[in-house]
Amino acid sequence: MDYILHLWTNLGTGMYGLFTGWGLPGWGAKLIIDFIIILLLVILGVLSVIVLTPMERKVIARMQDRPGPNRAWPYGLSQAFADAIKMLTKEMILPKRADRLIYTAAPILIVIPALMIYAVLPFSPVAAGAEVQFGAANLNIGVLYFVALGSVASIAILMAGWGSNNKFALLGAFRVVNQLIAYEVPMILSLLAVVVLTGTMATQRIVEVQSIPYLIVMPIAALTFLASAMAELNRSPFDLLEAESELVAGYQVEYGGMKFAMFYIAEYVNILSTSILFSTLFLGGYKLFGLERVAPVLAPFIVMGKAGFVFFFMLWTRGTFPRIRLDQLVGLAWKFLVPLTLVNLVLVALVVKLSANPWAQAGLVLLGNLITLAVAFLIMSLADRRLKSAAPAAMSEANPLTSAAER
């Protein structure tokens, strides 16, 4: 029983013993085990497409009161396998005047950083004294690593847009990069609040320090992070890049077959890693009322369950909110989310200086967050009233700040 409760650590130690028993040095055995773990994480990331797309299609269908995919056995859940086989067997197409090297490299370069992010996601608590750990990579810059790798993706998107030699693809790439850069700012600022409060950038340490989920302590940071993450991931209501019902496919317009599937895989790999990161930073990661201490074997499942809930929340917003305009999108980031996260950041920095007791800190931050939200709501409703009392001509004028309030 005890063996099963600490299954992952015991498996790791067993493998370590096996490899060193073959005469390998300690670092060699660790290297092999690390490669096995990396392989597992890559498989997890890529297979997330197979699990998340049927979930997405079924949940959205249920929200829109239609059956969704229901032909592939069972209940249409194996639709993703059918899609994968279709993608794999399609002809490789190269547009006639495309830049061959850049066109081919872009879908590869977009998947690599997406998969590298999994290195800093903590799936399990640190087991004391074990040779092999299943937590996050021991990087003391974990959060920054996530942000830095996320910013590399915009290069790949520009490559895809330019390499296709199609002006619509290029314009689509510009739209996305505009959006990615705008939303990087509130995202970093909300992550910074967490880093200031915990005093560390290592994701593993953030989970250990987090006695109350930061979603409750800092709703502003959590919600702005989620909103900007959804914008970074091009999820509805921020999916201006694809906008399936309006545009063709943005920068992916010239891509087909497996090259298109690579973009699709990168998207879902990013969705899963961002969901896991959100549950790590704001929902307590692998912690669930002390269950992770009793049965560490369950820790990865707790993380995945929380991530699944975050993904469901993303689907929920997709099923409920209409898509916003490009000017509203950029305005929401710069005029609403950035000031809000800045206030939150200053507040957290003040509170950390005021008190060293974690419970007092949590209470003060929560109080400050609620006051900030109330003031923000007041300002928004005043601006809204002023807009409505103005001439109707002013109503049609693009005013992102108040349009965000109406949303």
Place this chain on the structure above:
Amino acid sequence: MTIQHVVFIILSAIALIGALGVVLNRRLFRSALFLVLSFVGVAGFYILLEVELLAMIQLLIYVGAIAILIIFAIMLSRQALAADDKVLNEQWVLGVLVAVLLLAALVYILVQVNWPVVEAAAPANSIQRLGESLVSPNEFVLPFEIASVLLLVALVGAVIIAREK
């Protein structure tokens, strides 16, 4: 030859191939991408030197921001999908002269200066140390604050320039 040497040679090759690609390419967009490759190689050097923070900042600032800015500038200033440019222009003699002088100066400094070498391993928590020294009055708080004010002024200036009215 230790494993560090091998990694150093590989990273140098990446950075140098990137740099050569920047100057030798006939398409400006491809040059910008080679510049990104060179930046990534430099980020690798930082990891080799055990300053992960600088490596990530290098990726975030140079790849994620400066390279994007350069690409945007290229696309705004000339026809994005235009045909190839020339590698050399009429100022190439002057360019070679400046490059050779710069190289000579760098080599001279490299040979002349007695570089201080610390045998001790890199500190475990360099980020914390960096953060503390940036805000402690005895160390770098003044330059740090001056840089912050400068950035703030630049930010406000950018907003004023971008305003329509």
